[in-house]
Amino acid sequence: MNRFLTTTAMIALALAGASVSAQAADVKEVQMLHWWTSGGEAAALNVLKEDLSKEGFAWKDVPVAGGGGDAAMTALKAMVAAGTYPTASQMLGYTVLDYAQAGVMGDLTETAKKEGWDKSVPAALQKFSVYDGKWVAAPVNVHSVNWLWINKAVMDKIGGTQPKTFEELIALLDKAKAAGVIPLALGGQNWQEATMFDSIVLSTGGPEFYKKAFNDLDDESLKSDTMKKSFDNLATIIKYVDPNFSGRDWNLATAMVIKGDALLQVMGDWAKGEFVAAKKTPDTDFLCYRFPGTDGSVVYNSDMFGMFNVPDDRKAAQVALATATLSKSFQSAFNVVKGSVPARTDVPDTDFDACGKKGIADLKAANEGGTLFGSLAQGYGAPPAIANAYKDVVSKFVHGQIKTSDEAVKQLVQAIDDAR
Amino acid sequence: MSTVATTDPVLTPRQSTGVSLRGRLQDALPKIVLAPSFVITIIFVYGFIVWTAYLSFTNSKTFPSYALTGARAYQRLWRWTFESDPPSSWYTSITNMAIFGFLYIGICLALGLFLAILLDQKIRGESVLRPIFLYPMALSFIVTGVAWKWFLDPGLGLEQTLHHFGWTSFHFDWIKNKDFVIYTVVIAGVWQASGFVMAMFLAGLRGIDGEIMKAAQIDGASPFQLYRRIVIPLLRPIFLSAFIVLAHMAIKSYDLVVALTSGGPGGSAWLPSNFMYEYTFKRNEMAVGSASAIIMLMTISAIIVPYLYSELKEKAR
Numbered sequence: 146m147n148r149f150l151t152t153t154a155m156i157a158l159a160l161a162g163a164s165v166s167a168q169a170a171d172v173k174e175v176q177m178l179h180w181w182t183s184g185g186e187a188a189a190l191n192v193l194k195e196d197l198s199k200e201g202f203a204w205k206d207v208p209v210a211g212g213g214g215d216a217a218m219t220a221l222k223a224m225v226a227a228g229t230y231p232t233a234s235q236m237l238g239y240t241v242l243d244y245a246q247a248g249v250m251g252d253l254t255e256t257a258k259k260e261g262w263d264k265s266v267p268a269a270l271q272k273f274s275v276y277d278g279k280w281v282a283a284p285v286n287v288h289s290v291n292w293l294w295i296n297k298a299v300m301d302k303i304g305g306t307q308p309k310t311f312e313e314l315i316a317l318l319d320k321a322k323a324a325g326v327i328p329l330a331l332g333g334q335n336w337q338e339a340t341m342f343d344s345i346v347l348s349t350g351g352p353e354f355y356k357k358a359f360n361d362l363d364d365e366s367l368k369s370d371t372m373k374k375s376f377d378n379l380a381t382i383i384k385y386v387d388p389n390f391s392g393r394d395w396n397l398a399t400a401m402v403i404k405g406d407a408l409l410q411v412m413g414d415w416a417k418g419e420f421v422a423a424k425k426t427p428d429t430d431f432l433c434y435r436f437p438g439t440d441g442s443v444v445y446n447s448d449m450f451g452m453f454n455v456p457d458d459r460k461a462a463q464v465a466l467a468t469a470t471l472s473k474s475f476q477s478a479f480n481v482v483k484g485s486v487p488a489r490t491d492v493p494d495t496d497f498d499a500c501g502k503k504g505i506a507d508l509k510a511a512n513e514g515g516t517l518f519g520s521l522a523q524g525y526g527a528p529p530a531i532a533n534a535y536k537d538v539v540s541k542f543v544h545g546q547i548k549t550s551d552e553a554v555k556q557l558v559q560a561i562d563d564a565r
Numbered sequence: 566m567s568t569v570a571t572t573d574p575v576l577t578p579r580q581s582t583g584v585s586l587r588g589r590l591q592d593a594l595p596k597i598v599l600a601p602s603f604v605i606t607i608i609f610v611y612g613f614i615v616w617t618a619y620l621s622f623t624n625s626k627t628f629p630s631y632a633l634t635g636a637r638a639y640q641r642l643w644r645w646t647f648e649s650d651p652p653s654s655w656y657t658s659i660t661n662m663a664i665f666g667f668l669y670i671g672i673c674l675a676l677g678l679f680l681a682i683l684l685d686q687k688i689r690g691e692s693v694l695r696p697i698f699l700y701p702m703a704l705s706f707i708v709t710g711v712a713w714k715w716f717l718d719p720g721l722g723l724e725q726t727l728h729h730f731g732w733t734s735f736h737f738d739w740i741k742n743k744d745f746v747i748y749t750v751v752i753a754g755v756w757q758a759s760g761f762v763m764a765m766f767l768a769g770l771r772g773i774d775g776e777i778m779k780a781a782q783i784d785g786a787s788p789f790q791l792y793r794r795i796v797i798p799l800l801r802p803i804f805l806s807a808f809i810v811l812a813h814m815a816i817k818s819y820d821l822v823v824a825l826t827s828g829g830p831g832g833s834a835w836l837p838s839n840f841m842y843e844y845t846f847k848r849n850e851m852a853v854g855s856a857s858a859i860i861m862l863m864t865i866s867a868i869i870v871p872y873l874y875s876e877l878k879e880k881a882r
Contacts, residue, residue: 243627391741391830533848544831546651
């Protein structure tokens with residue numbers, strides 16, 4: 146009996162020790178979890194830090210090792226599970242909704258009303274920043290993924306012109322091949338392959354089809370011949386990459402285009418950040434076109450600052466952060482560096498380069514025309530489980546584990562069904 | 566002493582209670598000191614094993630959910646295994662595990678024993694050679710992975726270097742090839758661990774009684790017979806220990822695959838540990854991830870339990 150009591154006391158003691166909560170955070174401090182650590186991104190974030198320090202709020206990075214955001218998301222999950230919320234965290238698409246559903250997000254509706262976010266932020270983005278009628282996240286930017294990035298010197302050398310259709314693109318790639326240049330720079334990581342496939346599907350099936358298949362996950366569209374044709378087109382275009390592409394990082398692929406080793410890359414507009422960092426100018430050193438056949442549509446993803454349900458005394462700092470994030474000056478300054486375009490459509494494009502100006506105009510047009518679609522590869526088309534199943538299938542097709550487009554379509558339907 | 570105790574029966578009870586109080590405290594002290602770590606281990610190892618097992622029967626996605634939904638997660642794993650053509654990620658993971666485990670353990674044991682026997686021939690410079698073979702073990706899998714990644718990359722490493730020297734027909738692109746990428750993981754793993762296995766065998770060889778060897782030599786045994794009939798059978802416990810250590814490392818090697826191949830083309834280098842991490846933390850399919858973790862645990866148990874059993878039987882003998 147005695148022994149039993151002692152043991153019980155021991156366990157109780159250990160549990161009490163474990164449940165001592167972390168110290169309360171400073172109320173004049175913005176705790177921010179993000180993975181923007183590269184030179185340009187860090188510089189862009191500094192603008193936000195300075196804006197906030199003018200209002201008397203200190204900035205505290207929640208340290209997250211490792212790029213790409215996976216490590217950050219794991220850290221965030223642990224923090225939320227422990228109940229120590231950061232003021233805000235960089236988040237993508239469906240992750241925001243996941244957390245909102247778990248009831249850990251704050252409510253910024255008041256600020257949003259005052260600042261008129263409803264009118265200036267595209268409706269497609271609001272799908273991810275508004276949950277249950279409440280603003281839970283502040284969008285920072287809009288990236289679009291259906292871009293071609295072309296080295297102009299190589300383009301001039303082979304005498305190419307802007308491809309308007311998929312067939313013209315293939316003809317252009319053939320020209321580059323004949324001239325002894327690597328036609329297509331691609332990193333063989335599953336998200337890069339899937340990002341390119343997003344553009345191919347939009348180009349092959351058109352905007353209606355993209356929306357039905359990749360946003361609504363409509364079974365008929367996923368099974369359709371158009372989807373098969375899309376995989377066929379993927380098979381065609383993949384023949385133009387160099388044999389050493391597997392596992393290559395996206396920025397190394399961009400570097401191949403910058404150096405002129407390769408003619409073009411199909412990548413989101415974060416690639417422009419690399420061109421800018423290498424002191425290249427649009428139209429003189431490099432060209433940016435919409436992926437042929439996708440003009441007028443924008444497949445987007447967007448970085449958001451998810452706002453957590455912090456205690457009342459820390460709310461002021463959060464509101465200041467949200468206001469500063471969506472201020473026109475920050476939106477402009479940040480996105481000029483990042484390569485993306487502002488998340489609100491009423492920001493003047495004066496500071497942007499030619500590609501940025503085009504991006505802003507395209508976003509505005511797509512928003513008004515209803516052709517702004519969430520990228521499935523980037524986690525804006527469907528929840529992560531489905532997006533990853535999709536990336537798997539595309540990647541296996543690219544690397545030859547799935548051999549025919551019939552099989553690929555079958556696998557895609559099955560994988561999406563499993564992940565639902 | 567015993568005579569003192571018997572001649573003074575009055576004092577004995579009082580004394581004995583005093584001694585027994587202190588004695589009891591002394592007896593309990595190790596238990597008291599051990600208790601916190603015991604409790605922590607119980608909770609954070611075995612408690613979480615139970616928790617993971619529970620989660621694998623739920624429909625947990627991003628966050629744990631506690632509503633039981635049956636063995637759906639397991640059904641998904643095994644359906645992928647039996648009916649998948651082309652191979653699913655789980656199927657790839659477990660076949661890779663079989664290939665990697667078999668080759669990694671086998672080659673490490675063979676190579677380690679071979680090196681140990683050579684080093685045991687009283688050669689000069691042994692003290693220099695030993696650490697050279699042993700030290701790859703001091704590197705983390707991440708470092709090993711990155712170094713070999715560069716070395717095996719057709720655009721950077723071996724292939725490129727040999728092309729520079731004029732051997733332009735040389736071709737080695739296993740690391741970019743979905744069918745061979747798992748073998749590059751074996752190469753890097755063997756490079757790292759075989760020196761350690763060598764050290765274990767060397768210690769075992771040094772522990773063998775020289776008299777037996779001499780007796781065998783007098784009886785006219787050739788060196789080959791000597792090793793085959795006497796030395797290697799005597800090393801049996803070392804084989805077992807090395808096997809257990811290597812089996813552990815094979816099953817938990819996650820970082821090597823990530824650093825060396827970043828998962829391989831189309832995920833073709835995944836091991837079950839990669840699968841588990843990917844599904845639990847990146848794909849927000851915690852139930853499937855938990856199910857795969859439980860299957861990994863059962864795999865390890867299948868190795869450890871017979872080992873413990875044989876060890877205990879040995880002790881009892």
